[in-house]
Amino acid sequence: MTIREFSRYGMAWTIALSILAAVAQPAHAMQVEELIHHIDELWRGETSRANMTMTVKTRRYERSMTLEAWSRGKEYSLVVIREPVKDRGIATLKVIGNIWNYLPKINRVTKVPSSMMSGSWMGSHFTNDDLVKESTYEDDYNSSITFEGKRDGKLIYEISSLPKPNAAVVWGKVVMEIDQQTLAPYRARYFDEEGALIRTLSFDQDRTIDGRAVPMRLSLQPEDKPEESTVILYQDIRFGVPLEAGFFSLQNLQKRR
């Protein structure tokens, strides 16, 4: 799915999941609409379950978290922290544009208000907004293939996406590169309205799952803090797990700890 999902700037697992959806197609030149549409269609209705570690490196500290995540389509996701012990059981639920956190220590569910959407998610370089932003690629961006050919020893499509005039998006431009062979994303770069690069999301360590090439590692690199990064590494990921929408409920949020 990727492209669409990238537009929401990637809550990591969502992106990763979306990537999974990008089925390895035989390489042939594709129209950008076709590519996006194809990926969108692949994404819908997809469910997943994954285990991953997220390593956040800042100037002041470096910490790793083990996370378990479930998702259903682009509307529903649930992430629970397994490690470290201090944060164990803290869960984030996303249901159609809303985010809730469950905090086991105080046994309370708190809703993340829209004013906090640009805040960091769980101390990482991803924002709450990354998690919640509904896919707007097809609706909110004008995309075109701006490069097609060999780069870094890989045949890639480079898709540049500019927001439509009235779109409510934060980025001025998103440029992503996709492997022509596997249709797995390779790199996504996010620019602000002045055209300055803000952050780069890199994908590597592809693994083939259900016939799809899935990058197992996502590295988010903020441009203004070269010494900082957030890296998400998937231990395992499964698709097509039976998950009803009711699984993503506030009740389940508290139960899942």
Place this chain on the structure above:
Amino acid sequence: MHNLGAASPFGRLFILLFIAWRNIWRNPVRSVLTIAALVGGLIMVILYASLLEGMTRQMVQYATEVTTGHLQIHRQAFIDDQDLYATLPWPYLERIERDFPTIHIAPRLYAAGLASSATTSTGVLIKAVDPEREAEVTTTLSHVRSGEVNLGIADTTSTGLVRYNVVVGAQLAKNMKLSPGSELVLVTQAADGSIGNNLYRVAAVLRPLEPNFDRMGVLMSIKAYRQLMYLDSGFHELAIKLEDIDALPEVQAALDAEMQTLQVAQPLDKLGGLAVVRNWRQLTPAISDMLQLSRSMLLLIGLIVVGLASLGMLNTMLMAVHERAHEFGILLCLGMKRRWLLLMVLLESFFLALISAVVGSVLGTLLARYLEEHGIDFSASMPDGYDWAGMVFEPVMKGYLEPGQIVEACLLMFAVTFVASLIPAWRSVRLKPAEVLR
């Protein structure tokens, strides 16, 4: 009498004064009206000056007493972008306390967080203080609207979780529907990167202090802050109150030197930058700019008001001179010197101004006194006061009368009326006796 007058310049001047005084009362209604206009103008200027002075005094008081203190010390990175890690070590506090026995100091810590009540969530500014030290430096903790300020432990939940008391800003309490006794959840990113979260009990709601705190301030004890934030390295801000405000420049310089010494003795990490000592003028530039501005504003408004009133006097004097052209002609024929004539007209307007100054000052003082006592009360329409230049003011606007300002207002009036009276005086001097006597 004329002979007497010719005797000496003083005698002549006395006669002129006498004539001028008599001349004013030849048309009492006109003179009284002129005086009334000038008196009105003067009263306006005095009242305006008194209100402005009252406001600036309130402003300075608010700027220093309520939250800021006279001086503050921060690390540069905290000033730049509220860097959570840019703390000053606790030993600094003890050293400053020991080396400066005549000042009061209060350490503070800050953090951004997410507050949730049963119904709603919002971003908040967490501020941690040492209640005892804070009370010596600012009046923050005494501006209570409801509840009782207590930053200690409220209770322990059934699961063994300790709930601390917090105090919240007025607008935040309104937005989140908090009242004393409400539960508040705070979630934030702790200094070690973990998710800091805890339950709190709202102990009190504060009255408006400054817009930022009112909208998103949550105040807690430093102990509670440490349990939430896992930040033990030091404090972000040191607010300082001097016993003698006049010693501000010297104390600021001495503290600057002290910080230099301390930074040599116990170096700070590079990332947080150096320690910076700033006074309240530097901390609240908007207010110190306002103070500057209000003086020039006062002069300008005074000029306009007195200028308008002087137009009335100009008119009166022109009329008076015009009416008495014949008389002036005779005087000139009798050998009266033109400069004496000029002086006489000027003296007439001087008397008008003098009477106005006396009456205006007395009435203005009485009214200003009343304003000082009672103020102008807006509390019906603005119960929370109003905010101006980033400060929250009481809804009662009180005047403050400085005697010097009355003198200045009178001098201003004399100056303006003198300029205005030059025109009729000049016209009387230019009279041609032959023409006016015809």
